[in-house]
Amino acid sequence: MAYLSILRQCSAPVAGLKRGLQTAPKRYLILTDSIRYLVSACLCGGNCRYDGNGKHNASLVARLGKTNILPVCPEQLGGLPTPRAACRLVGGDGADVLAGHARVVDKNGIDRTEAFLQGARLTLDMALSARVHRCCLKAKSPSCGSGRFMQEKKGATMPPGYRPVLGVTAALLLAHGIEVEEIP
Numbered sequence: 001m002a003y004l005s006i007l008r009q010c011s012a013p014v015a016g017l018k019r020g021l022q023t024a025p026k027r028y029l030i031l032t033d034s035i036r037y038l039v040s041a042c043l044c045g046g047n048c049r050y051d052g053n054g055k056h057n058a059s060l061v062a063r064l065g066k067t068n069i070l071p072v073c074p075e076q077l078g079g080l081p082t083p084r085a086a087c088r089l090v091g092g093d094g095a096d097v098l099a100g101h102a103r104v105v106d107k108n109g110i111d112r113t114e115a116f117l118q119g120a121r122l123t124l125d126m127a128l129s130a131r132v133h134r135c136c137l138k139a140k141s142p143s144c145g146s147g148r149f150m151q152e153k154k155g156a157t158m159p160p161g162y163r164p165v166l167g168v169t170a171a172l173l174l175a176h177g178i179e180v181e182e183i184p
């Protein structure tokens with residue numbers, strides 16, 4: 001998606017930007033005046049999932065406000081193509097991957113751990129640079145899942161097919177004290 005390209009490629013100050021735009025210390029163009037939430041890009045309508053589709057969540061976007069959202073796909077940021085082979089956590093959850101005790105492997109058996117770690121690091125950089133209030137991330141993803149839907153929504157009906165997954169990006173954000181809301 002175009003915005004991800006901008007976020008990934010911008011490495012120098014950009015002349016003529018309007019107020020509210022600035023170049024972050026590393027490589028990102030950040031809208032510091034308005035961004036309040038970092039959101040999984042697939043929830044914002046981006047066709048960035050492994051199968052080339054999105055998971056547009058219109059009510060979430062309306063609740064947060066379109067201009068308050070920084071859409072991010074950690075797997076694309078990690079350099080993985082779209083579409084791509086589905087990946088799964090092997091040997092533990094996202095926190096175990098960060099600790100070096102588990103891996104991420106795609107359905108062809110290729111180790112994608114480094115790409116997931118890279119995507120997680122870049123997402124953390126973006127969340128910190130933009131000073132977002134909260135991250136709203138897609139459930140059940142080996143990157144974005146936070147496995148907390150059931151804990152946070154006590155008494156709520158479990159969505160069909162829900163399974164708690166703590167992904168690599170969510171684990172890294174949580175480890176840095178950033179609030180993560182899991183979106184089914």
Ligand code: SF4
Pocket residue numbers: 040041042043048049050072073074075076138141143144
């Ligand atoms: S769940 Fe996360 S990693 Fe997967 S497509 Fe959506 S934004 Fe990308």
